[in-house]
Amino acid sequence: MSTAESTTSPNPGLRDRVGTVFTVRPLTVGLALFWVWVLARWTTDFVLAGVSGFDRGTPFIPAAPFLTTADAVASLATPLGVAGAPLVWFADTLRFAADATAYLPALAHGIWTTVLLTVFSVCLGFALALPLSVVRVYGGRWARWFALSYTELIRGTPLLAQLFVLYFATSLTQVLRGVPGVGVGFVPAQAFWVAVISFTLNSAAYQSEYLRASLESVDGGQLTAARAIGLSKLEGIRYVVVPQGLRLALPSWTNELVYLIKYSSLASFITVQELYGRTSTIANETYQYTELFVLVAILYLALVVSASALMDRVESHTATAGVGHTRQ
Amino acid sequence: MTQPLLSIDDLHKSYGSEEVLEGVGLEMDQGDVTVLIGPSGSGKSTLLRCVNRLTEINSGRIALDGQDVTGADTDVNELRKQVGMVFQDFNLFAHLTALENVTLGPKKVLGMDAADAEAAGRNHLEQVGLLEQADSYPAELSGGQKQRVGIARALAMDPELVLFDEPTSALDPELVGEVVEVMRDLADEGITMLVVSHEMDFARSAASDIVFLDDGEIVEHGPPEQLFQNPTADRTEQFLSRLHAHEETA
Ligand SMILES: Nc1ncnc2c1ncn2[C@@H]1O[C@H](COP(=O)(O)OP(=O)(O)OP(=O)(O)O)[C@@H](O)[C@H]1O
Ligand SMILES: [Mg+2]
Numbered sequence: 001m002s003t004a005e006s007t008t009s010p011n012p013g014l015r016d017r018v019g020t021v022f023t024v025r026p027l028t029v030g031l032a033l034f035w036v037w038v039l040a041r042w043t044t045d046f047v048l049a050g051v052s053g054f055d056r057g058t059p060f061i062p063a064a065p066f067l068t069t070a071d072a073v074a075s076l077a078t079p080l081g082v083a084g085a086p087l088v089w090f091a092d093t094l095r096f097a098a099d100a101t102a103y104l105p106a107l108a109h110g111i112w113t114t115v116l117l118t119v120f121s122v123c124l125g126f127a128l129a130l131p132l133s134v135v136r137v138y139g140g141r142w143a144r145w146f147a148l149s150y151t152e153l154i155r156g157t158p159l160l161a162q163l164f165v166l167y168f169a170t171s172l173t174q175v176l177r178g179v180p181g182v183g184v185g186f187v188p189a190q191a192f193w194v195a196v197i198s199f200t201l202n203s204a205a206y207q208s209e210y211l212r213a214s215l216e217s218v219d220g221g222q223l224t225a226a227r228a229i230g231l232s233k234l235e236g237i238r239y240v241v242v243p244q245g246l247r248l249a250l251p252s253w254t255n256e257l258v259y260l261i262k263y264s265s266l267a268s269f270i271t272v273q274e275l276y277g278r279t280s281t282i283a284n285e286t287y288q289y290t291e292l293f294v295l296v297a298i299l300y301l302a303l304v305v306s307a308s309a310l311m312d313r314v315e316s317h318t319a320t321a322g323v324g325h326t327r328q
Numbered sequence: 329m330t331q332p333l334l335s336i337d338d339l340h341k342s343y344g345s346e347e348v349l350e351g352v353g354l355e356m357d358q359g360d361v362t363v364l365i366g367p368s369g370s371g372k373s374t375l376l377r378c379v380n381r382l383t384e385i386n387s388g389r390i391a392l393d394g395q396d397v398t399g400a401d402t403d404v405n406e407l408r409k410q411v412g413m414v415f416q417d418f419n420l421f422a423h424l425t426a427l428e429n430v431t432l433g434p435k436k437v438l439g440m441d442a443a444d445a446e447a448a449g450r451n452h453l454e455q456v457g458l459l460e461q462a463d464s465y466p467a468e469l470s471g472g473q474k475q476r477v478g479i480a481r482a483l484a485m486d487p488e489l490v491l492f493d494e495p496t497s498a499l500d501p502e503l504v505g506e507v508v509e510v511m512r513d514l515a516d517e518g519i520t521m522l523v524v525s526h527e528m529d530f531a532r533s534a535a536s537d538i539v540f541l542d543d544g545e546i547v548e549h550g551p552p553e554q555l556f557q558n559p560t561a562d563r564t565e566q567f568l569s570r571l572h573a574h575e576e577t578a
Contacts, residue, residue: 143400231432239436
C-alpha cells in the first residue's frame with residue numbers, strides 16, 4: 001500500500017486520516033525511534049533498574065551539551081539584533097531539548113501506565129461489547145431493552161462523571177485495595193483499576209454501538225442460510241454474522257482506540273499517574289507548563305499514530321473481498 | 329406401498345389475517361423431482377420454508393421419511409441436516425471462500441474433522457464444476473458460480489431432500505444454463521428435489537411432477553407432458569399461456 005492509494009481509497013470519512021499517512025517514510029522512522037526509545041526506557045527502568053550500573057530514570061542523553069550549545073548560539077545572536085531572531089529561536093529549541101531529556105524518563109513511565117490503561121480498557125470493553133451488541137440485534141424484548149438502556153446511560157453521561165462516581169461514591173476503591181497483589185511490584189494500585197473498570201464500562205457502550213451497526217449491516221439472508229444447514233441461531237451468529245461484523249467494525253474500532261488513548265488522561269483526576277498525570281505533576285513543580293504540554297502532546301500524537309498504523313495493518317491483513325470496504 | 333419421502337397434508341399457513349397456504353397436500357418419493365410453479369405471491373416460497381421450518385405452520389402435517397417435521401419436540405437442526413436449501417439470492421457466507429462455504433456445515437453441524445470435510449467439500453465443488461474456484465470469495469464469483477456454490481453447500485450435508493427457491497431467477501439470462509445443467513445432473517443422480525422454478529427447460533427435461541400453486545392452493549399437478557400439454561384447470565392454462573408469452577419475449 002502507498003499513500004497515493006490511500007488517498008484515493010473510497011469513503012475516506014470512514015477511516016482515521018492519521019493512520020493513512022503511516023507509510024510516509026519520515027513518520028515511519030520517527031515512530032520506530034519513538035518505540036525504540038520507549039522500550040529502552042521501560043527495559044532500563046523496570047527490568048534493569050537495581051542491577052549495578054543502572055540508575056532508574058537517568059536520561060539516556062545528558063542535558064548539559066544542549067545547554068552549552070544553546071548558550072553559545074544565543075551569544076552569537078546577541079550582536080545581530082533583530083536579524084538574530086532565527087538563532088534565538090534555535091537556542092530556545094535547544095533549551096527545550098535539554099528540558100525534554102530531563103523529563104522524558106518520567107514521561108516514559110507515564111506512557112507505560114497510559115498504554116496499560118488503554119489496552120486493558122479496550123480489550124475488556126470489547127469482551128462486554130460483543131455480547132451487548134448481539135443482544136441488541138438478536139435478543140428478546142427485555143434483553144434488548146436492558147442493553148439499550150445501558151448503552152444510552154453510558155453514552156449520555158460524561159466519562160469524568162462516571163469515573164468520579166466509581167471512585168468517590170462507591171466502595172470500589174476499598175474493595176480493590178483489599179485485593180491481594182494490588183499496588184505490589186508491577187501491579188498498579190487501586191486507583192488504576194478503578195479507572196480500568198470505569199473506562200471498560202464506558203468503552204463497552206461505545207463499542208457495542210459500533211458493533212451493533214456492523215452486525216445489522218450483515219445481510220440477513222446469510223443467517224437464514226446458516227440456519228438452513230442446521231446451525232443453531234447462536235452458531236449462525238457466531239460463525240457467520242459476527243466475523244463479518246467484526247471486520248466491518250474495524251474502522252470505528254480504531255477510532256475508539258484513539259479516543260481511549262486520549263481520554264485515559266482523565267484517570268489523572270483520580271490520582272492515576274499516567275502520561276497526562278505525570279506531566280501535570282511535573283509542570284506544577286517546575287512551572288514549565290509550555291515545554292511540558294508541548295512535549296506531552298507530541299507523545300500522545302506518537303501513541304495515536306502508532307495505534308492507527310497498527311490498526312491499518314490489521315485492516316489490510318483481514319481484508320476480504322466483498323466484506324466491507326477494502327482497498328486494492 | 330412404500331412410504332413417501334415427503335408428505336404434506338392439509339397445510340395451512342397465515343401471516344396475520346392473510347391466509348397464504350390454504351390446505352396444501354403434496355407427496356414426494358425418493359428420487360422425485362417436483363417443480364412448483366405459480367404466480368408471484370401464491371405461497372411457493374412459504375411452502376418450501378415450512379418444509380425445513382424456517383417458517384412455522386398453523387395447522388396440517390408434514391412428514392419426512394415418516395417422521396413428523398412440525399412437532400414441538402422435533403429437533404429443527406436435526407431436520408435441517410436432512411433438508412438442504414438453495415436460495416434465490418444465493419446467501420453465501422461473504423467472509424468465507426467457496427470451499428469454506430461448503431465445509432462449514434459438515435464441520436460445525438456434522439462434526440466432521442477439517443481434513444475430511446475439505447476432501448468431501450472439494451468433491452462437491454467438483455460436482456458443480458467449481459473446483460478451481462475453491463479458494464475464491466463469493467464477491468469474486470459470477471452469479472452462476474455463486475449459485476453453484478450454494479448448491480454444493482446444500483449437497484455437502486448429504487441431505488435426503490433439497491429445496492430450491494427460484495435458483496435461477498436472480499441470474500443474468502446467459503448464466504441460467506450452467507445452473508440448470510448442474511440441477512439436471514443432480515436429478516439424474518437421483519437426488520430428491522423440490523424446486524420452485526419457472527425454467528421450463530428444466531421442468532420439461534428433469535421434473536417427474538409439476539405442481540401448480542395458485543392463491544395458496546394446489547390447483548393441479550401431474551407429469552410435465554400432461555400438465556403442460558393438457559392442463560385441466562382454466563387457471564393453469566391461463567398461467568401457462570402467460571408464462572409462454574413471457575418466455576417468447578425474453
Ligand atoms: N414473513 C412474512 N410476513 C408476512 N407476510 C409474508 C411473509 N412472507 C410472505 N408473506 C406473504 O405471503 C404471500 C406468499 O408469499 P410467498 O413468498 O410464499 O410467495 P411466492 O409464491 O414465493 O412469490 P414469489 O414468486 O414472488 O416469490 C405473499 O402475499 C407475501 O406477501
Ligand atoms: Mg418466492
